[in-house]
Amino acid sequence: MTKSIKPLIQHTDVVLMGAGIMSATLGIILKELDPTITIQIFERADEAGTESSDAWNNAGTGHAAYCELNYTPQKPDGSIDTSKATKIAESFEVSKEFWSYLVEKKYVPKPAEFITAIPHVSFVWGDTNVDYLRKRFAALKGNPMFDGMLFTEDRDQIDQWAPIVMKGRDTKQPLAATRMALGTDVNFGTLTRSLMSQLAKMPGVTVHYNIEALDLDPDGNGGWDVFIRNLLSEEKDQVNTKFVFIGAGGATLHLLKRAEINERKGYGGFPVSGLWLKCLNDDIIKQHQAKVYGKASVGSPPMSVPHVDTRIIDGRKELLFGPFAGFTTKFLKNGSMMDLPKSIRFDNAIPMIFAGMKNMPLTKYLIDQVRQTPEQRLEALKEYVPMAELKDWELKEAGQRVQVIKKDKKEGGVLEFGTEVVVAEDGTVAALLGASPGASTAAAVMMGLLSKCFKKQFHTEAWQSKLKEMAPSLNIALSKDEASLEATRKRTSSILGLGEG
Numbered sequence: 001m002t003k004s005i006k007p008l009i010q011h012t013d014v015v016l017m018g019a020g021i022m023s024a025t026l027g028i029i030l031k032e033l034d035p036t037i038t039i040q041i042f043e044r045a046d047e048a049g050t051e052s053s054d055a056w057n058n059a060g061t062g063h064a065a066y067c068e069l070n071y072t073p074q075k076p077d078g079s080i081d082t083s084k085a086t087k088i089a090e091s092f093e094v095s096k097e098f099w100s101y102l103v104e105k106k107y108v109p110k111p112a113e114f115i116t117a118i119p120h121v122s123f124v125w126g127d128t129n130v131d132y133l134r135k136r137f138a139a140l141k142g143n144p145m146f147d148g149m150l151f152t153e154d155r156d157q158i159d160q161w162a163p164i165v166m167k168g169r170d171t172k173q174p175l176a177a178t179r180m181a182l183g184t185d186v187n188f189g190t191l192t193r194s195l196m197s198q199l200a201k202m203p204g205v206t207v208h209y210n211i212e213a214l215d216l217d218p219d220g221n222g223g224w225d226v227f228i229r230n231l232l233s234e235e236k237d238q239v240n241t242k243f244v245f246i247g248a249g250g251a252t253l254h255l256l257k258r259a260e261i262n263e264r265k266g267y268g269g270f271p272v273s274g275l276w277l278k279c280l281n282d283d284i285i286k287q288h289q290a291k292v293y294g295k296a297s298v299g300s301p302p303m304s305v306p307h308v309d310t311r312i313i314d315g316r317k318e319l320l321f322g323p324f325a326g327f328t329t330k331f332l333k334n335g336s337m338m339d340l341p342k343s344i345r346f347d348n349a350i351p352m353i354f355a356g357m358k359n360m361p362l363t364k365y366l367i368d369q370v371r372q373t374p375e376q377r378l379e380a381l382k383e384y385v386p387m388a389e390l391k392d393w394e395l396k397e398a399g400q401r402v403q404v405i406k407k408d409k410k411e412g413g414v415l416e417f418g419t420e421v422v423v424a425e426d427g428t429v430a431a432l433l434g435a436s437p438g439a440s441t442a443a444a445v446m447m448g449l450l451s452k453c454f455k456k457q458f459h460t461e462a463w464q465s466k467l468k469e470m471a472p473s474l475n476i477a478l479s480k481d482e483a484s485l486e487a488t489r490k491r492t493s494s495i496l497g498l499g500e501g
């Protein structure tokens with residue numbers, strides 16, 4: 001037997017691999033739906049939420065598509081596609097409802113410890129981008145999800161919204177901005193750790209730290225044997241379960257490849273590292289009160305859209321700029337350089353080669369980003385904060401993202417930038433791949449899993465009414481139901497302390 005602090009449970013209904021925001025969210029949802037369900041959680045680190053979910057490792061943006069321009073692409077005919085933005089905005093309302101439920105249940109600390117109202121601003125310069133933002137605003141205007149969005153081309157107005165972005169700016173530059181007061185900053189790390197400690201207190205749940213999940217094999221009875229290693233003692237062991245969720249962040253791909261399910265085939269991963277510039281000057285930090293998202297420069301991937309972000313981390317106001325992307329072969333921040341080479345297998349080699357060939361400009365972009373000097377990074381920052389000086393900013397490592405590479409009949413292989421849930425046909429294994437919009441939509445994504453993985457229970461009156469209690473708008477298109485949207489925003493803003501809503 002292992003020397004893990006808590007004894008292993010030989011059989012549980014559920015095994016969650018990894019203790020990030022996804023496993024934490026799924027664990028709580030399952031426990032609320034069925035208090036008798038037994039769950040065992042394995043985390044390789046000595047604490048929950050230390051990889052992508054930690055506040056310093058992600059941007060903490062409550063992604064609701066208010067300011068992220070990559071969610072509203074321009075179509076070849078010049079019009080703006082708002083479908084993805086609408087879906088993300090609706091999913092974020094589900095998150096706020098779920099978090100409100102957690103607050104009311106006292107499963108999480110005061111909401112101010114994990115969520116803060118911070119206006120979301122989109123800011124662009126140059127005629128083409130100004131024209132794009134004008135069109136985007138017009139396209140979103142009648143959509144209730146974006147009610148309250150303001151648009152301006154007036155420099156004084158932008159100066160009020162984001163003074164550090166305007167100070168010292170070229171006066172001849174055409175500018176435009178939109179602002180949503182309803183935006184948020186979320187500390188997903190605090191939220192994850194609170195949920196994990198709540199789970200640890202619940203009967204039938206065991207959370208193990210310093211234990212790495214290694215493999216999973218069918219047990220011959222419709223369930224799974226899960227193989228683990230105690231990282232303190234190096235001893236190996238195994239447990240049995242009916243259902244496995246692989247929520248290992250960047251390392252999910254490795255574990256998915258080990259699960260003997262057809263659905264794993266053809267998936268590969270492309271790791272992208274990140275760096276922030278963190279502001280050290282309190283005067284500058286104080287002057288900024290927004291998340292200001294720009295437009296990705298031509299050729300750069302959507303996840304590297306620069307933004308100047310007010311953050312609230314552990315009660316302190318911070319200011320981050322970035323992320324600068326970079327090429328790495330690690331799948332986790334605390335991973336191994338062998339992660340990428342080890343992930344290449346017979347079934348995904350072809351999609352990976354095709355995706356690699358088609359994305360040479362991306363690879364070049366990432367390598368160029370890694371090679372940037374501090375002065376070059378300062379130049380990028382000055383596009384957003386013209387008066388920035390190197391002495392006021394330090395470099396800080398962000399989390400790892402592993403973008404999904406998928407087999408594609410036409411293209412051979414494609415690189416995706418979204419979040420992908422892979423579920424075995426019989427629903428006994430599910431895995432979460434990809435990064436964006438990530439943590440912000442964890443509640444909707446994990447609730448979405450249930451119909452495939454807990455088919456029998458999902459349609460019961462008991463589960464349906466509990467789901468309605470946790471997330472009243474889960475199956476409602478809020479963008480088409482203004483009254484429900486208004487009601488839910490009013491309620492969640494009040495519970496989460498986000499002001500008027």
Ligand SMILES: Cc1cc2nc3c(=O)[nH]c(=O)nc-3n(C[C@H](O)[C@H](O)[C@H](O)COP(=O)(O)OP(=O)(O)OC[C@H]3O[C@@H](n4cnc5c(N)ncnc54)[C@H](O)[C@@H]3O)c2cc1C
Binds near residue numbers: 044057059213255
């Ligand atoms: C630079 C950057 C910026 C981002 N910005 C945002 C943002 O603004 N808003 C947003 O909503 N999302 C953002 N995201 C995405 C978001 O951080 C992720 O979608 C989310 O944190 C993923 O949660 P997770 O639980 O899947 O993974 P993680 O938080 O990475 O957790 C996975 C856990 O699994 C553990 N683990 C790994 N392998 C094993 C194993 N074999 N056995 C046991 N445990 C294992 C890890 O130690 C880790 O604790 C960003 C991500 C990055 C990298």
